[in-house]
Amino acid sequence: MASDEDHDDGEEALGLRKIIHVDMDAFYASCEQRDDPSLRGQPVAVGGSSERGVVMAASYEARTFGVRSAMPSVQAARLCPNLIFRKARFDVYRGVSQQIRAIFQDYAQEVEPLALDEAYLDVTEDLKGIGSATRIAELIRARIKAETGGLTASAGVSYNKFLAKLASDHNKPDGLCVIRPGEGAQFVAALPVRRFHGVGPRGAEKMAKLGIETGADLAAKDIAFLRANFGSFADYLYRAARGIDLRRVKANRPRKSLGAERTFDRDLSSGPVLREALDNIIDIIWERIQRAEAKGRTVTLKLKHADFTSHTRAKSVPHPVADKREFAKLGHALLDEVLPLPQPVRLMGLTLSAMEGEKEPEDQAPDGQLSLL
Incomplete structure (x- = not known):
């Protein structure tokens, strides 16, 4: 242009x-x-x-x-x-x-x-x-x-x-x-919803089942419908579909957490398979941690089961996590605490929080989330 x-x-x-x-x-x-x-x-x-x-x-x-x-x-x-x-x-x-x-x-x-x-x-x-x-x-x-x-x-x-x-x-x-x-609303209207930040493959699939495939489809849904189907994510979707974003650019924005989630193609229950899956997630997250030059003290494991119930476990250390080896050790210790699982899991996530400069860790979705559920 x-x-x-x-x-x-x-x-x-x-x-x-x-x-x-x-x-x-x-x-x-x-x-x-x-x-x-x-x-x-x-x-x-x-x-x-x-x-x-x-x-x-x-x-x-x-x-x-x-x-x-x-x-x-x-x-x-x-x-x-x-x-x-x-x-x-x-x-x-x-x-x-x-x-x-x-x-x-x-x-x-x-x-x-x-x-x-x-x-x-x-x-x-x-x-x-x-x-x-x-x-x-x-x-x-x-x-x-x-x-x-x-x-x-x-x-x-x-x-x-x-x-x-x-x-x-x-x-x-x-x-x-x-x-x-x-031009914002018109631009957004023509986009597939999977282009929206935070909407992963699972989220796009869920939206498609509700008749939402483009920004225009999303804009046609009222806030009550979105809240009924997407909970706390609804307000973001409602504004995004209209090209609205009131956030200001903030220099040195404090990062509260950094992590990732993976939704598996099939539910997993075996300990060795889950440990291997966790290793892959650790590889992804540690690369992001290094890229962002982030330092934190709390590692949180999230598991979502086949029946969509979920729970988290967290462990904090008195110093910033030193390296990938320590990060992996903390993540695997959290997984070992819950094995054997009462039922298979469909999603696993790992997050680093309590970042330097933050007084207390906040419970929030991981940065760079891989899918919207």
Whole structure:
């Protein structure tokens, strides 16, 4: 879309913000391809190649075969026999992330990093007097490419965080999308509900059974219907279907928890199988913990049984969890406490909370939740 210069005065009059969401393209894999020219144009996965390994990131060449992050490495190799695995180099990724954040700070006082490879920027104030949020996004993308040795970023520009994040994913890779005031509801209406943050495969399946497949279908349902079927998630869905998001961009946003859940294709009950499943979840979560540079003291295990009843167990230590080995030890200790299970489980989740700077851990859904139930 074109520049938004003509809309600046109207946006200010309406009290709307100018938000940019910047998301690096296949960040880990792109760093590997940048640093090893032989990998360019090849299907690359960052992660362990062992039988119990997990894909942390996949290049776009690998994605054409169906390879995705959080996928077991064995499955990824079956989908793409020529897949090249590389071990994660977090020191490199953190260094690039610092370069990118320095660029962000040149254009916005309010920068909210979500991970090493993405962030929200509030450019309403327009520090450099550029006059266009779209132009700022273009300049940021150009500088990232020039200053990081050719790495590309996609950006979404809009008047709230929800729409900016949707927009950044719309023209990937190396793309730019702008959603202007008055266009949000129309943009959301055409999207599949699975594109909404927090709506995983199970959630999309449940919605489809209720006749909800697009944003327009969701907007047609009243709040009473949504609350009856989706509980506390209803208010978010109601606003999202209308392109509404009142959250502000917050620099150094405190993270209360970080974790993930997996809904299994079949219910699990065997101790060895559950332990292996937990190891896969630990691989996924620890990568996120490292990426976010998070430190916490409480590990919580969540199990949902075949009859949809669920319970959690938590264990706290007096110091931040030191490394992946300690995190795994705490997670497995929690699982061992409940084995043998009274009935099979359909979902398992693990969360790290009581983050540094937080007085008390809060009970909430894990960040980066893999599915909406």
